[in-house]
Amino acid sequence: MGGMSTEPDYSQGAAYVRGRYVPIGEAAIPLTDWGFLRSDATYDVVTVWEGAFFRLDAHLERFLASCARFRLDAGRPAAQIAGILEQCVRLSGLRNAYVEMIVTRGQPPWGSRDPRQAANQFYAFAVPYVWIANEAQRAQGLHLVVSDVQRIPAQSVDPRAKNYHWNDLTMGLLGALDAGGDTVVLTDGAGHVVEGPGFNVFCVNAQGTVVTPAHGVLEGITRRTVLEMAQALGLPLQVRDLPAAELRAAREVFLSTSGGGVLPVTRVDGQPVGDGAVGPVVRQLVQTYWDWHRDPRLSRPVNYETSDGGSVA
Ligand SMILES: Cc1ncc(COP(=O)(O)O)c(C=O)c1O
CATH class of the missing domain: 3.30.470.10 (Aminotransferase class 4, branched-chain amino acid transferase, N-terminal domain)
Structure with missing residues (x-):
C-alpha cells in the first residue's frame, strides 16, 4: 500500500x-x-x-x-x-x-x-x-471493605492535590478483592475512613444524617455535587471525621466519583447495610445527579464540528 x-x-x-x-x-x-x-x-x-x-x-x-x-x-x-x-x-x-x-x-x-x-x-x-462500578453493582450495590491499609498521610502527600500516589489504594483494593469485596475504603490510622481508589465515601448514619469525611481526602467534584444536592433536597449534612464503626452501623452508604456519580454500597465488610437493599436517599441522589446534567449552569455542550463546519469523527 x-x-x-x-x-x-x-x-x-x-x-x-x-x-x-x-x-x-x-x-x-x-x-x-x-x-x-x-x-x-x-x-x-x-x-x-x-x-x-x-x-x-x-x-x-x-x-x-x-x-x-x-x-x-x-x-x-x-x-x-x-x-x-x-x-x-x-x-x-x-x-x-x-x-x-x-x-x-x-x-x-x-x-x-x-x-x-x-x-x-x-x-x-x-x-x-x-464506570467504577458495573451495571449489576450499580443496581444492587457494592460490597465495600474497610481496609487496614492507612491512606498516605496528608502531611506527606496533600490529598487535595489529585495525585498518582496509589500504592496504598491499590494494595488495599487487592486485599479487599481477596476478601471477596468489590472495592475498598482506606483509613487514617485513627479509626476513621477516608477515601478509596477513585472515589469519596458517604453514609446516611443511624440518625439519618448524611456524613462524609472532612480531612485526608481529595475534595471530589462529585462530592461537592453531593453536598449541594443534599442541601437542595433538605437532607441533614455533616462534613467531619467518619469513624469506621459509624459507617458499619449506617442506614445507607454510597460512593461519589466522576466514574459513575453516586454509587450505592449495600454491604460493608460482609454485613448488609440497613436491610441490604439500595436505600431511598441513595436513589434520590442518583436520580438528582443525572438530572443535574441537564442544568446549563453545570453542563457545557461539546462542539463536535470542525472550524470548516464538518464533523471530524
Ligand atoms: C483518591 C480519589 N478520591 C476521590 C475521587 C473523586 O473525585 P471526583 O468526584 O472529582 O471524581 C477521586 C477521583 O476520581 C480520587 O482519585
Whole structure:
C-alpha cells in the first residue's frame, strides 16, 4: 500500500501529547519523564455525558490548584486547556467520555536532580466513559471493605492535590478483592475512613444524617455535587471525621466519583447495610445527579464540528 496515507483512527480515544494529537493507542511519554519514574505529576478527570462537559470549570479550577500545590506549571491558562480537552473529545467523536488532563514534572537536564530545572509537560486524553462500578453493582450495590491499609498521610502527600500516589489504594483494593469485596475504603490510622481508589465515601448514619469525611481526602467534584444536592433536597449534612464503626452501623452508604456519580454500597465488610437493599436517599441522589446534567449552569455542550463546519469523527 506504498504511499497511501491512512487517516488516524481516533474511535478508541484521542490524546494530546507534547503539542500533537494522536490516537490513544499511540499516546506515550518518555521513560525518563519524572511523571513515570517518580509519580511526580498531578491530574484531573472531567466527564462528558450526552455530548456535554459536566462541571468543567470546577475541574479546571481544581486542576490548576493541584498544579500550584505541587509546584507544577501547566504552561497554559484554563481556557486553552479547555480547548485541548474539547479537541480530544471532538476527534474521538465520543458522546460519553472520560477526559483526563495531566501535568508531569518532565525531566531536568541530564545530570541534574533539581526539580526546579525540569521542563514540566502537559498531556490530555479522551476515552470512553469509565464506570467504577458495573451495571449489576450499580443496581444492587457494592460490597465495600474497610481496609487496614492507612491512606498516605496528608502531611506527606496533600490529598487535595489529585495525585498518582496509589500504592496504598491499590494494595488495599487487592486485599479487599481477596476478601471477596468489590472495592475498598482506606483509613487514617485513627479509626476513621477516608477515601478509596477513585472515589469519596458517604453514609446516611443511624440518625439519618448524611456524613462524609472532612480531612485526608481529595475534595471530589462529585462530592461537592453531593453536598449541594443534599442541601437542595433538605437532607441533614455533616462534613467531619467518619469513624469506621459509624459507617458499619449506617442506614445507607454510597460512593461519589466522576466514574459513575453516586454509587450505592449495600454491604460493608460482609454485613448488609440497613436491610441490604439500595436505600431511598441513595436513589434520590442518583436520580438528582443525572438530572443535574441537564442544568446549563453545570453542563457545557461539546462542539463536535470542525472550524470548516464538518464533523471530524
Ligand atoms: C483518591 C480519589 N478520591 C476521590 C475521587 C473523586 O473525585 P471526583 O468526584 O472529582 O471524581 C477521586 C477521583 O476520581 C480520587 O482519585
